[in-house]
Amino acid sequence: MAAVIIVILFAALIGRLAFLQIYQHDLYRTLSLNNQVRIVPIVPKRGLIFDRQGILIAENIPIFSLEITPERTPNIENTLSEIHAIMPITNSERHQFSKQLKYKRRDEGIPIRVRLTEQEVAKFSLEKHRLPGVDIAAHLIRYYPLGESFAHALGYVGPISQKDLLEIDQAAYRGTNFIGKVGVEKSYEAILHGKTGYQHIETDAKGRTIRVLNRIPPKPGANLHLSLDSHLQLSAFKALEGLKGAIVAIEPETGAVLALISKPSFDPNLFAEGIDVKTYRSLQNSSERPLFNRAIKGQYPPGSTIKPLVALKVLELGAVNPDFKIFDPGWYQLNHTGRLYRDWIFFSKRHGHGWVDMEKAIAQSCDTYFFTLANKLGVENLHNIYSRFGLGKATDIDLVGEASGLSPSAAWKKRVYNEAWYPGDTLNIGIGQGTLLATPLQMAQVAATLANRGHRFVPHLVSAIDTHHNDQPIETLPQEIPPVIIKNPDHWKLVINAMKNVVHMPGGTAYRISHGIKYQVAGKTGTAQVFNLKQNEKYEVNKVKAHLRDHSWFIAFAPIENPKIAVAVIVENKHSKTGADIARVVLDSYFNLKPQETTLDTSGEDETEVGGAEHSE
Amino acid sequence: MFSKPRLLSTKIHLDWPLLIGIICVSLLGLIILYSAKPESDVIERQLLRLLIASALMIAIAQVPPRMFKSIAPGLYCFALILLMSVLIIGHVSKGAQRWLDLWFVRFQPAELMKIAVPMLIARYLDNSLLPPKALTLLIPLGLILLPTLLIAKQPDLGTALLILSSGLLVIFFSGVSWQFVVSLAATVGFSVPLLWFLMRDYQRQRIMILFNPESDPLGTGYHIIQSKIAIGSGGLFGKGWLNGSQSHLEFLPERTTDFIFAVFSEEFGLVGCLILLALYLCIIIRGLYISAQAQDTFSRLLAGSLIMTLFVYVFVNIGMVTGVLPVVGIPLPLVSYGGTSLVTLMASFGILMSIHTHRSLLPK
Numbered sequence: 001m002a003a004v005i006i007v008i009l010f011a012a013l014i015g016r017l018a019f020l021q022i023y024q025h026d027l028y029r030t031l032s033l034n035n036q037v038r039i040v041p042i043v044p045k046r047g048l049i050f051d052r053q054g055i056l057i058a059e060n061i062p063i064f065s066l067e068i069t070p071e072r073t074p075n076i077e078n079t080l081s082e083i084h085a086i087m088p089i090t091n092s093e094r095h096q097f098s099k100q101l102k103y104k105r106r107d108e109g110i111p112i113r114v115r116l117t118e119q120e121v122a123k124f125s126l127e128k129h130r131l132p133g134v135d136i137a138a139h140l141i142r143y144y145p146l147g148e149s150f151a152h153a154l155g156y157v158g159p160i161s162q163k164d165l166l167e168i169d170q171a172a173y174r175g176t177n178f179i180g181k182v183g184v185e186k187s188y189e190a191i192l193h194g195k196t197g198y199q200h201i202e203t204d205a206k207g208r209t210i211r212v213l214n215r216i217p218p219k220p221g222a223n224l225h226l227s228l229d230s231h232l233q234l235s236a237f238k239a240l241e242g243l244k245g246a247i248v249a250i251e252p253e254t255g256a257v258l259a260l261i262s263k264p265s266f267d268p269n270l271f272a273e274g275i276d277v278k279t280y281r282s283l284q285n286s287s288e289r290p291l292f293n294r295a296i297k298g299q300y301p302p303g304s305t306i307k308p309l310v311a312l313k314v315l316e317l318g319a320v321n322p323d324f325k326i327f328d329p330g331w332y333q334l335n336h337t338g339r340l341y342r343d344w345i346f347f348s349k350r351h352g353h354g355w356v357d358m359e360k361a362i363a364q365s366c367d368t369y370f371f372t373l374a375n376k377l378g379v380e381n382l383h384n385i386y387s388r389f390g391l392g393k394a395t396d397i398d399l400v401g402e403a404s405g406l407s408p409s410a411a412w413k414k415r416v417y418n419e420a421w422y423p424g425d426t427l428n429i430g431i432g433q434g435t436l437l438a439t440p441l442q443m444a445q446v447a448a449t450l451a452n453r454g455h456r457f458v459p460h461l462v463s464a465i466d467t468h469h470n471d472q473p474i475e476t477l478p479q480e481i482p483p484v485i486i487k488n489p490d491h492w493k494l495v496i497n498a499m500k501n502v503v504h505m506p507g508g509t510a511y512r513i514s515h516g517i518k519y520q521v522a523g524k525t526g527t528a529q530v531f532n533l534k535q536n537e538k539y540e541v542n543k544v545k546a547h548l549r550d551h552s553w554f555i556a557f558a559p560i561e562n563p564k565i566a567v568a569v570i571v572e573n574k575h576s577k578t579g580a581d582i583a584r585v586v587l588d589s590y591f592n593l594k595p596q597e598t599t600l601d602t603s604g605e606d607e608t609e610v611g612g613a614e615h616s617e
Numbered sequence: 618m619f620s621k622p623r624l625l626s627t628k629i630h631l632d633w634p635l636l637i638g639i640i641c642v643s644l645l646g647l648i649i650l651y652s653a654k655p656e657s658d659v660i661e662r663q664l665l666r667l668l669i670a671s672a673l674m675i676a677i678a679q680v681p682p683r684m685f686k687s688i689a690p691g692l693y694c695f696a697l698i699l700l701m702s703v704l705i706i707g708h709v710s711k712g713a714q715r716w717l718d719l720w721f722v723r724f725q726p727a728e729l730m731k732i733a734v735p736m737l738i739a740r741y742l743d744n745s746l747l748p749p750k751a752l753t754l755l756i757p758l759g760l761i762l763l764p765t766l767l768i769a770k771q772p773d774l775g776t777a778l779l780i781l782s783s784g785l786l787v788i789f790f791s792g793v794s795w796q797f798v799v800s801l802a803a804t805v806g807f808s809v810p811l812l813w814f815l816m817r818d819y820q821r822q823r824i825m826i827l828f829n830p831e832s833d834p835l836g837t838g839y840h841i842i843q844s845k846i847a848i849g850s851g852g853l854f855g856k857g858w859l860n861g862s863q864s865h866l867e868f869l870p871e872r873t874t875d876f877i878f879a880v881f882s883e884e885f886g887l888v889g890c891l892i893l894l895a896l897y898l899c900i901i902i903r904g905l906y907i908s909a910q911a912q913d914t915f916s917r918l919l920a921g922s923l924i925m926t927l928f929v930y931v932f933v934n935i936g937m938v939t940g941v942l943p944v945v946g947i948p949l950p951l952v953s954y955g956g957t958s959l960v961t962l963m964a965s966f967g968i969l970m971s972i973h974t975h976r977s978l979l980p981k
Contacts, residue, residue, distance in 0.1 A: 013936065028848070
């Protein structure tokens with residue numbers, strides 16, 4: 001039985017072989033004689049990236065590189081030393097080459113030097129005939145004209161690694177050397193890359209091209225139009241000059257990201273050229289962490305910036321009246337013998353805020369008042385309002401690697417630390433310290449949500465995609481997510497008015513930035529504690545090591561009615577310039593850009609600048 | 618019977634017809650391997666592997682078949698544990714997780730499964746009434762599908778297919794009813810469109826390329842196009858040893874491993890192919906004879922399955938290289954360059970020899 005099946009199937013194979021080797025023999029013989037037809041991939045052009053004004057922020061520029069095709073090279077070591085004699089090869093170039101040699105296809109060129117000068121091209125062309133398998137290839141490489149300032153938003157492309165190979169269709173990437181590694185370049189890799197074309201090239205027995213037989217052209221990658229505004233991005237980047245921190249600005253009506261900065265930064269063009277190991281190590285090991293995208297990955301306690309959220313929750317529950325007052329002696333005590341929870345003002349002035357109501361408590365950022373509210377609310381109510389504003393959950397922005405922050409609850413502490421939740425923990429997260437964590441992006445979204453009186457959108461960087469099919473790029477629609485519903489509009493009014501007083505009323509914690517301001521801002525300052533003081537210990541800037549100093553937060557939106565921009569700023573390790581100062585520069589830059597959309601009198605520009613970030617106090 | 622002089626080959630439990638077939642095919646393999654890659658040391662390495670694998674074959678031939686039967690469940694469990702650890706800590710090799718770094722070799726647990734699955738299924742069916750009922754087959758089917766799916770996930774479609782067929786072949790040899798075969802085929806037939814429906818677009822595209830490689834000339838299609846040119850241009854008598862232009866001009870990828878049959882056909886033509894196929898046929902017929910002569914059900918099922926798996930190897934590899942079957946990555950047994958599958962193959966020949974030479978020679 002089995003034998004019969006075997007014989008039948010073997011007969012079928014023999015039939016197939018006879019068909020190919022006898023019936024179609026002539027056809028294949030001709031093909032094999034002329035075969036010398038090679039299929040060569042044609043790399044598609046990577047999609048371009050524009051900002052919202054149509055300024056090109058990621059383009060492709062032509063370069064020449066020297067490549068070795070292992071399959072056509074008799075002895076790679078000899079060839080390498082021959083090339084070395086013509087033009088010296090560095091160790092890191094050799095290292096990059098041997099790394100790629102291990103996993104790339106043997107019939108594909110592997111670059112040994114990525115950027116040849118014109119002299120090198122000329123010099124090598126003379127020697128080429130001696131070195132089979134070695135070619136000069138013209139490539140397009142990625143170029144980021146605005147360099148460092150866009151590095152964290154755009155990301156960069158780099159040589160395809162072994163890890164990347166697992167995630168891609170290798171056939172679709174034949175001939176392509178670079179791939180998006182982080183940022184927009186990574187999250188939109190699938191459409192930026194395009195579709196590889198190929199051509200049949202007839203060659204002679206030695207592999208020299210005779211003619212191109214047919215050509216399936218590649219399809220270029222889609223062009224992206226970002227919502228980022230280059231001018232705003234550049235001035236925001238400049239405002240953080242010499243500082244560590246992050247800025248995220250969002251258009252509240254749509255969730256479109258207007259600026260996204262993380263400092264310190266790096267030159268993404270280094271990666272696009274194939275960064276050498278030494279430079280990469282130094283970037284990676286730098287204590288300043290320039291490769292770390294603080295805007296979406298940095299998780300900090302949001303500090304007092306969340307006080308408006310606590311106030312909204314108290315009002316929503318009706319736990320106290322809006323005119324609820326306390327007398328603040330400068331500290332709060334859970335019970336009469338227990339630990340003193342000090343107000344920040346006590347450390348410098350040795351007294352409290354005196355009588356405070358809710359508006360004043362927000363405007364002057366009174367900790368004692370919010371300790372009182374937090375204790376009334378309890379951890380679950382705080383967890384509820386923070387989560388409704390999106391803390392503890394990734395925003396789903398179109399960038400990879402976003403951190404989700406943390407909105408703690410009693411259940412969470414039990415699960416992770418197996419410890420009970422203490423009333424003191426509630427006080428801490430009530431003023432945005434302790435285990436509560438948020439990214440600058442999340443805080444920008446909080447600002448946008450306050451600006452929208454509850455409406456929320458997924459933040460996004462790409463506003464339109466041009467796939468070359470139509471004349472018009474396809475706009476990406478704003479994606480609305482469940483809003484924060486506060487039934488009584490007066491509650492929004494009260495909180496936003498208090499945030500206005502933060503900036504515009506004497507005594508407000510950011511009053512110093514209001515000098516000469518031409519628009520109305522609602523804002524909130526905050527301080528993220530880096531380390532905890534002992535009981536009664538005084539925080540003195542000069543005594544604390546620089547990297548342990550507190551971080552300065554500011555969230556804001558403007559104008560107050562019909563807001564156009566919401567922004568979150570964090571400046572690490574307290575500095576004479578605070579988050580609020582930086583935010584003022586960003587907002588000024590935004591409104592100067594678009595005078596027609598505001599009622600600004602632009603003649604006052606100079607005065608605005610003086611009154612802004614630089615001089616106050 | 619006792620008066621008959623015991624030959625050396627009987628003492629060391631060799632089966633001459635099988636051994637001669639193996640030697641002939643291996644020699645042809647070395648000859649063509651030399652042509653496929655003359656400049657490097659592949660010949661020495663392949664020869665060394667053949668010798669080591671043969672030693673293993675002889676060693677296994679000394680083991681009486683009842684031993685195989687008793688170790689079958691243990692071997693299966695051991696291979697299953699290794700297989701899962703590959704998925705977890707496996708070394709990433711060419712984008713697929715197949716290897717496990719042992720002390721001295723990189724080892725593919727899937728290879729062990731190729732032996733363990735037919736052994737276990739043969740043991741299971743030996744202990745139950747034959748021919749088996751459809752319901753008793755549910756457990757062996759599960760035992761086959763579990764490693765098959767694990768290996769397909771690695772992803773190594775070729776080996777998964779071989780393990781699936783080795784297990785199903787045991788069931789087939791146990792004499793299942795035609796109704797069962799038909800209903801199994803029907804189940805597969807119905808589940809295919811369902812799977813298709815559940816798949817994502819890009820997965821469907823992958824499958825389409827599997828069946829129509831020419832649509833993907835930058836990927837596997839390139840192999841098929843070049844391999845067909847090599848075979849077809851070989852003609853009746855071939856271009857002669859070392860004269861295959863396709864292979865020597867480096868148009869043919871994977872020419873020492875999965876596509877070595879194309880090099881062979883180009884240089885030795887249809888006549889050469891017929892000789893090679895005849896040699897394979899001899900080995901297979903001898904194997905089936907051993908199976909038919911076996912004295913217990915376990916041995917009969919195991920021998921039948923092992924030899925038919927060899928046939929599946931040959932058929933799928935040649936079918937794939939000639940462009941009638943999808944490219945799944947199955948080597949040509951004894952000819953393709955490579956260590957692990959060779960060792961498994963020789964081990965199964967060892968088992969066949971053991972089965973044949975350990976028969977108690979009872980007068981009938």
